[in-house]
Amino acid sequence: MTAIVTVRDLRKRYGDIEAVRGISFDVLQGEVFGLLGPNGAGKTTTVEILEGLRKADGGDAIVDGIDVSKEPAKAKHRVGVQLQQSAFPENFTAKETVELFALCYGVTVDAMALLKEVDLADKAGQRQEKLSGGQRQRLSIATALVNKPRVLFLDEPTTGLDPQARRNLWELVRGIRQSGTTVFLTTHYMDEAEVLCDRVAVMDHGQIIAMDPPRALITALLGRGFSKPVIQQQANLEDVFLDLTGHELRED
Amino acid sequence: MRQALLLTLMYFRAYVRDRTAIFFSLVVPLMLLLIFGSLNLGAFGKVSLAVDDQANNAASQQFVSGLEKIDTLSITRESSDSAVAALKRTELDMLLVVPKDFAIAPTRAGQPVPTLTIYGNDARPQQVSVGESIVIEVITRLSFAVNQTAPVISLKQEDVQGVRLRYVDFLVPGILGVNVMQLAIFSVAFALVVDKRRGVLRRIMATPLKPSTFLVSQVVTRLIMATLQVLIMIAVSVFLFDVHPLGGILPLLLVALFGAVLFLTIGFALAGWAETENQVPAIAQLITLPQFFFSGVFFSKEAAPEIIRPITNLLPLTFLNDALREISVQGATLWDVRTQILGLLVWTAIGLALAVRFFRFDRF
Numbered sequence: 169m170t171a172i173v174t175v176r177d178l179r180k181r182y183g184d185i186e187a188v189r190g191i192s193f194d195v196l197q198g199e200v201f202g203l204l205g206p207n208g209a210g211k212t213t214t215v216e217i218l219e220g221l222r223k224a225d226g227g228d229a230i231v232d233g234i235d236v237s238k239e240p241a242k243a244k245h246r247v248g249v250q251l252q253q254s255a256f257p258e259n260f261t262a263k264e265t266v267e268l269f270a271l272c273y274g275v276t277v278d279a280m281a282l283l284k285e286v287d288l289a290d291k292a293g294q295r296q297e298k299l300s301g302g303q304r305q306r307l308s309i310a311t312a313l314v315n316k317p318r319v320l321f322l323d324e325p326t327t328g329l330d331p332q333a334r335r336n337l338w339e340l341v342r343g344i345r346q347s348g349t350t351v352f353l354t355t356h357y358m359d360e361a362e363v364l365c366d367r368v369a370v371m372d373h374g375q376i377i378a379m380d381p382p383r384a385l386i387t388a389l390l391g392r393g394f395s396k397p398v399i400q401q402q403a404n405l406e407d408v409f410l411d412l413t414g415h416e417l418r419e420d
Numbered sequence: 421m422r423q424a425l426l427l428t429l430m431y432f433r434a435y436v437r438d439r440t441a442i443f444f445s446l447v448v449p450l451m452l453l454l455i456f457g458s459l460n461l462g463a464f465g466k467v468s469l470a471v472d473d474q475a476n477n478a479a480s481q482q483f484v485s486g487l488e489k490i491d492t493l494s495i496t497r498e499s500s501d502s503a504v505a506a507l508k509r510t511e512l513d514m515l516l517v518v519p520k521d522f523a524i525a526p527t528r529a530g531q532p533v534p535t536l537t538i539y540g541n542d543a544r545p546q547q548v549s550v551g552e553s554i555v556i557e558v559i560t561r562l563s564f565a566v567n568q569t570a571p572v573i574s575l576k577q578e579d580v581q582g583v584r585l586r587y588v589d590f591l592v593p594g595i596l597g598v599n600v601m602q603l604a605i606f607s608v609a610f611a612l613v614v615d616k617r618r619g620v621l622r623r624i625m626a627t628p629l630k631p632s633t634f635l636v637s638q639v640v641t642r643l644i645m646a647t648l649q650v651l652i653m654i655a656v657s658v659f660l661f662d663v664h665p666l667g668g669i670l671p672l673l674l675v676a677l678f679g680a681v682l683f684l685t686i687g688f689a690l691a692g693w694a695e696t697e698n699q700v701p702a703i704a705q706l707i708t709l710p711q712f713f714f715s716g717v718f719f720s721k722e723a724a725p726e727i728i729r730p731i732t733n734l735l736p737l738t739f740l741n742d743a744l745r746e747i748s749v750q751g752a753t754l755w756d757v758r759t760q761i762l763g764l765l766v767w768t769a770i771g772l773a774l775a776v777r778f779f780r781f782d783r784f
Contacts, residue, residue, distance in 0.1 A: 219626050220626070221622065221625065221626055223782075241628045242628075244626065244627060244628040245628050249623070249626040249627075251619055251622060251623050251626065252619075253618065253619040254619075254623070255615075255618035255619045255620045255623060256620060256623070257431070257434060257615060257620055258434065258438070258614075259433075259434035259435070259437040259438050260430070260434050264430065264433075264434075267430070268427075268430055269627060271423060271426055271427055271430070272427075272624060272627035272628070272629040273627055273628060273629075274423060274628070315627075
């Protein structure tokens with residue numbers, strides 16, 4: 169598999185704080201790649217450099233063959249972006265929001281088809297500010313898909329969502345991956361990374377401290393003699409919650 | 421170009437949907453115009469004069485009815501006691517006491533004459549002096565008539581055409597100016613600070629859209645709004661207040677748009693500087709409030725204390741209002757108001773420098 173995102177010795181500093189300290193990694197074409205880490209680890213800075221929103225202090229960031237620091241505008245055409253806080257201009261309907269972003273890329277889209285893809289067709293005429301958190305995250309993904317990106321960046325896409333909305337978003341991400349788009353996501357939910365990601369990189373204090381498929385990392389940990397008290401239960405509280413409240417989306 | 425146009429249309433559609441924005445850009449300006457236009461603040465008003473006719477004879481009645489014929493006076497008959505009380509409450513401008521021995525008869529030098537007493541309200545010196553002059557004038561005429569002499573000097577009055585300036589004629593250009601200022605500063609500063617804080621601008625900057633295209637759409641949206649605002653206000657002024665801009669509506673609109681561009685640059689600078697929308701009103705008021713009062717909106721800019729007038733004469737809104745007023749009231753052309761337009765352009769350059777300094781896309 170070929171790399172679609174290549175990062176080499178990437179550095180970024182804000183004043184005294186070294187947010188990213190010379191990290192290197194590849195994201196392979198077609199995979200779901202997860203960048204994990206606690207708050208302040210440098211995930212968002214890394215993603216924003218790749219999205220062309222921030223300038224790196226040093227190192228290379230290549231997306232789909234384009235050096236992001238040299239040709240940010242060109243790189244922006246190749247990627248889809250969902251920022252951590254997905255906010256859109258007010259007084260636009262969901263459909264108009266999609267059209268607005270298509271216009272920003274200079275492309276025309278079938279906004280209704282895109283909204284259908286993210287299960288928002290029935291909300292097309294509603295003002296985006298009236299949508300629920302989960303609906304707005306899905307709208308955010310629709311706007312990130314207007315330019316048929318090669319890589320889709322999702323920065324903490326499920327933060328603040330209820331269990332139903334989270335699972336719904338996971339399905340959406342799986343569908344996007346299946347259509348051939350590479351997905352680069354950051355999260356600090358390990359269960360999310362475990363079910364969604366083909367490979368993950370764990371970042372802390374501006375450095376990557378581990379990188380592998382989730383299963384490999386778990387196996388390696390067990391291999392180092394790790395064990396935790398085994399509790400024999402076939403379900404957890406979330407399973408109970410979903411069993412009681414159902415998988416149906418609760419939004420309106 | 422096409423992209424900028426479509427983007428402008430999209431943003432304009434969203435702007436029109438925003439009820440708060442419409443309220444502040446159309447309803448409030450109209451309210452200002454209607455309220456101040458109907459107040460007729462510029463008129464001097466009448467001098468209220470109470471007459472205590474203690475003589476109550478033929479002569480005094482002739483004298484008082486002579487006063488009653490004068491439009492400027494609003495005359496009531498009252499006893500001195502109640503009139504003095506009214507004076508103290510500032511409900512009355514003057515009290516004229518006609519003494520019991522009042523008579524209109526030929527006099528000879530050295531002979532005592534009846535003495536009228538005037539009580540004036542200290543709080544309304546202008547009205548009192550006008551009232552006094554009128555009373556004295558009436559007495560003089562009576563004296564001439566009775567003593568069979570003619571005045572040694574006569575006065576002929578002629579009106580100068582076009583100077584018959586009503587308050588509303590003065591007001592309308594000022595209202596146009598101040599509302600263009602408010603619209604340009606507040607609509608940009610509020611909307612963009614909110615968009616900045618919520619990450620909307622950052623999201624848009626993650627697309628390949630050029631910042632300049634985005635800025636053009638924001639500016640043009642507001643200019644369309646300002647044009648609508650100016651045209652609606654002029655229409656109301658023409659049809660409701662019978663104000664006819666002598667210099668034509670187009671020059672008026674053009675100058676208003678010059679002003680709008682100037683204040684938009686300040687709005688962008690403010691939007692760039694402010695961290696949250698809570699900071700916007702404070703700074704925006706700091707910028708607009710002095711101009712509200714010192715730039716000749718509701719009353720002449722000459723009302724400003726003399727010591728600060730060199731500064732108030734250079735305020736952005738002063739240039740805008742002066743230009744609008746000269747066009748509207750005196751029929752000036754754009755060329756006639758070139759000094760004011762130059763003033764606006766200098767301020768626009770300053771505003772632009774501030775906007776470029778503070779409104780930075782790479783910082784969002």
